[in-house]
Amino acid sequence: MSRRPFVRLVSGTRWYFGHPRYLRYMSREVTCIFIGAFALLLLRAVERLSAGQAAYASFLAAIAGPWSALGLSLVVIFALHNAVSWFNVTPKALPVQIGEGFLPGGFIVAAHYAAWILVSLAVLLFAGVL
Amino acid sequence: MAKSNKPVVWSLFAAGGTLAALLAPVLALLFLLAALGRAPELLGYARLHAFAANPLGKLFLLTVIALFLWHAAHRLRVALHDFGLRRDRLVAVVVYLAAGTGTALSLLYLARI
Amino acid sequence: MNERMVQLEVLRYDPQVDDEPHFQHYEVPCKEEWVVLDALNAIKESIDPTLNYRWSCHMAVCGSCGMMINGEPRLSCHAFLRGFAGVIRVEPLAHFPIERDLVTVADDFIDKLKRVKPYLIPGEPRPIGAGEYLQTPAQLMKYRHFSMCINCMLCYAACPQYALQPLFLGPAAITLAHRYNLDSRDGGREQRQQVIATDEGVWECSFVGACSEVCPKAVDPAAALQQVKVASTLDWFREHLLPGSAT
Incomplete structure (x- = not known):
């Protein structure tokens, strides 16, 4: 009786299309691009701020506009995704046992x-938005 | 196989992820408002300069920039591996070097204010 | 009791004949309350006695009948036919080599399980006369949920990091190491840390969380691995930053 186990290969570059939960995972991982x-x-x-008032004013002028707004909207969306996916798993990493039960x-x-x-x-208040 | 040294970068990743979860959405919102031409008072030169001149303000900005960078760097390393880039050692050197450089630059700029 | 015809597509592989696996279609009369394993048993009994698969208890305890059912790692004794519409696709557990038909080669998992020493290692020798090891209910609850693992390997079939890096110790083995590390009667944590606090141990995990989603016993391996990361990180700083504690 000869053994000849068959190995199924998994694509190293396209594996995450194999299941919706893998795509969900990858959507969480790419938030890092926007956070970065x-x-x-x-x-x-901060660099422009350290270079003086005129430099900082031109920085503010440079980030005004529809393309910046689009990019920053994406940052807000992915930052929210990071926040929600991060907070939702906190009990896994840091369970709190009280007596015989868990919180x-x-x-x-x-x-x-x-x-x-x-x-x-607090940030919105401090920033003068609210 | 020896114990891993990944706790060093993972602790920065985890701290940065927590800080980013708490702060990144609202901070990005402030800049989005600026992009829409309605810059919040805090992003005006006078307010922000006064904030960055204060030692606690400096510490806040340094912590936010550095930890966001280290968080992003570590997760990017993992993500690139997931996307199929298998040169993990090289990727690690590049992303952590970038995060380290960013940290050093933010220190430098903040010291000038 | 109602009967209906159920269509199954089962992956077949005969190492003596086939170069690669292929699907075989079966149509089998099934009772309403049956599970996929019952359908496989009916096939083997009355349609095709050459079909190979593992099973034993038929009650989600032995952990032998794990397979991919419509692409999802499931215990076939726990996958009710009424939960499926259309053709049910049955394949051997993903990420393991196929021995024959639905039977996989589990050697890699068994080897990893052995390496993490999943048994009590007393901290100090203790004479029998000293009596039993006492444990309070609170000490028991600390690890009890992690001790429910039945070694069914569904978490390995769900874990993409295990597929991408076969050296990865994987969810169940690390979870069981954690279960013994949390046990108040145990003194073997440092021995296990040498195995699990490594690059190919817990640090290969990127917290996809798939293991916990497919676990049939709600063991939550993803939680165990995150806790191992936190504990190993505290260890690292203790070992490297506190004087006189290098190991």
């Missing part, structure tokens, strides 16, 4: 959402 791009924008803002995961998620809303409101 936004960090670079912040870095640029329901929903509590931990809700606490993060509450903190998120408070921080966002």
